Amino acid sequence: MLSIENLEVKYGNTVALNDFSLTIKKGEIYSLIGPSGCGKSTLLKVLCGIIRNYSGQIAFNGKAFTPREVSIGYVPQHYGLLEWKTVKENIFLSYKLNSTKVLREAEVSEIINSLEIDDIQNRYPSQLSGGQKQRVALARAFISQPDILLMDEPFSSLDTFTSEASQRLFLRLWEKYKVTTLFITHNIHEAVSIGEHIIVMSKSPGRIIHQVENPLFNVSEYQEEKLRFVASIINKIGY
Amino acid sequence: MTKRRKHIFNYFGYIIGGFILFNVIWYILAAGLSLKALPFPTEVYGGYSKAFENGILDHTFASLRRIAYSIGISLGIALVLGVWMGYSKRVNSLLGPMIYFSYPIPKLALLPIIMVLFDLGETSKIVIVILIVVFQLIITIRDAVKNISKENYYVLISFGATGLQKMRHITLPAILPEVFSSLRVALGIATSALFFIETFGTDKGLGFYITDSQMRVDYVQMYFGIIVLSLIGFILFLIVDLLDSVLCKWKNI
Numbered sequence: 001m002l003s004i005e006n007l008e009v010k011y012g013n014t015v016a017l018n019d020f021s022l023t024i025k026k027g028e029i030y031s032l033i034g035p036s037g038c039g040k041s042t043l044l045k046v047l048c049g050i051i052r053n054y055s056g057q058i059a060f061n062g063k064a065f066t067p068r069e070v071s072i073g074y075v076p077q078h079y080g081l082l083e084w085k086t087v088k089e090n091i092f093l094s095y096k097l098n099s100t101k102v103l104r105e106a107e108v109s110e111i112i113n114s115l116e117i118d119d120i121q122n123r124y125p126s127q128l129s130g131g132q133k134q135r136v137a138l139a140r141a142f143i144s145q146p147d148i149l150l151m152d153e154p155f156s157s158l159d160t161f162t163s164e165a166s167q168r169l170f171l172r173l174w175e176k177y178k179v180t181t182l183f184i185t186h187n188i189h190e191a192v193s194i195g196e197h198i199i200v201m202s203k204s205p206g207r208i209i210h211q212v213e214n215p216l217f218n219v220s221e222y223q224e225e226k227l228r229f230v231a232s233i234i235n236k237i238g239y
Numbered sequence: 240m241t242k243r244r245k246h247i248f249n250y251f252g253y254i255i256g257g258f259i260l261f262n263v264i265w266y267i268l269a270a271g272l273s274l275k276a277l278p279f280p281t282e283v284y285g286g287y288s289k290a291f292e293n294g295i296l297d298h299t300f301a302s303l304r305r306i307a308y309s310i311g312i313s314l315g316i317a318l319v320l321g322v323w324m325g326y327s328k329r330v331n332s333l334l335g336p337m338i339y340f341s342y343p344i345p346k347l348a349l350l351p352i353i354m355v356l357f358d359l360g361e362t363s364k365i366v367i368v369i370l371i372v373v374f375q376l377i378i379t380i381r382d383a384v385k386n387i388s389k390e391n392y393y394v395l396i397s398f399g400a401t402g403l404q405k406m407r408h409i410t411l412p413a414i415l416p417e418v419f420s421s422l423r424v425a426l427g428i429a430t431s432a433l434f435f436i437e438t439f440g441t442d443k444g445l446g447f448y449i450t451d452s453q454m455r456v457d458y459v460q461m462y463f464g465i466i467v468l469s470l471i472g473f474i475l476f477l478i479v480d481l482l483d484s485v486l487c488k489w490k491n492i
Binding site: 055068126 | 390391396397398399405408409416487488489490492
């Protein structure tokens with residue numbers, strides 16, 4: 001369990017996050033939506049260990065949270081694949097850096113197969129389409145067996161069809177591993193399709209203004225209901 | 240023929256073609272000008288036995304050694320300073336202006352003081368070539384480090400990577416293409432600077448060989464020396480190209 005209490009982050013004199021508190025339960029997916037510039041990415045950067053200058057408490061399983069000790073899978077907005085490494089080398093990056101958590105080979109190839117990137121392993125990122133890059137980034141995150149998976153608008157630069165397909169692949173994989181996930185997006189449809197819990201943030205400086213369980217999480221026949229639910233969230237946001 | 244073999248075949252085809260064209264132009268110029276100072280290429284290549292008698296191999300190795308030392312040391316200095324300046328804003332604002340200020344100083348004008356500080360022999364020659372090439376190497380490497388996308392580092396940080404791992408998996412491979420292209424420039428400059436530097440305080444080196452032949456009005460040997468010097472440059476460029484295509488495969492697809 002990850003708990004964030006009274007988190008505050010400033011860039012110089014600008015407050016990016018203010019009085020932000022959130023509890024994330026083990027094995028569940030949280031969708032965080034909010035307008036651009038509300039501090040969503042800042043929150044992820046704090047959790048990844050990129051931003052260390054913050055006030056407030058973050059605890060993981062009761063102990064103070066340090067990104068070095070908690071293993072984190074991070075899928076950045078532009079996937080963060082290293083251009084000079086092949087797909088295969090990118091996927092196994094976490095093993096190169098710290099080889100304590102190694103998956104069994106069968107599971108590794110299952111992840112690779114289920115993300116449909118088996119036959120592109122020897123290519124370089126510049127030879128891949130956006131959707132393929134995104135799936136490689138997902139594979140890299142899952143193979144590192146993270147305690148927490150952090151996703152920063154990973155589907156937002158894909159076209160609608162690829163995005164839908166990627167979301168389905170992601171959910172299928174998530175079903176199997178039940179990784180605790182914080183998923184950030186500015187797309188309400190995406191938030192509803194992915195998140196078990198939906199958290200709505202205010203405009204800058206970001207604060208939580210609404211938090212709701214998603215009744216449609218993992219329900220397949222929901223198109224119409226989903227739309228109604230999306231509309232209800234839009235009403236709540238009011239911006 | 241496989242694609243790769245065809246590629247290599249083409250590559251050498253162009254090299255040979257270029258060499259032939261170069262000689263044809265030279266031949267036409269020599270025939271047209273008919274000057275003693277510009278002998279025919281055939282005469283120059285025919286001078287090889289005399290060149291060997293004159294010890295052209297020793298001269299060539301002396302020059303190669305100077306190039307190797309000066310480029311090697313320059314690259315070492317530039318990697319350390321360039322990466323450091325790229326990483327740290329403070330180091331950059333401290334060293335940046337100093338480098339901008341010393342870069343335009345005509346280094347050859349410093350020859351007397353360098354000869355006094357070091358010695359008349361090898362060290363002063365290597366030092367002067369280093370002074371000539373190191374600045375552009377430092378600046379290129381610093382800018383390459385600065386241009387690496389932050390997102391690359393983010394992923395490694397989230398995996399808990401150490402500073403050394405970030406260097407090995409991101410910084411060094413990311414700047415490698417730029418290192419190679421600035422190395423090409425440095426090699427060209429070093430080879431041509433050598434000609435001038437080897438006219439002082441030495442009786443070894445291709446620069447010496449060329450000027451010495453010129454003094455003796457032996458134009459055939461002078462051009463022979465020039466051809467060998469160009470050949471050295473050419474081979475060094477080929478080596479850099481080869482390293483580039485092997486180590487930066489990702490950039491060349």
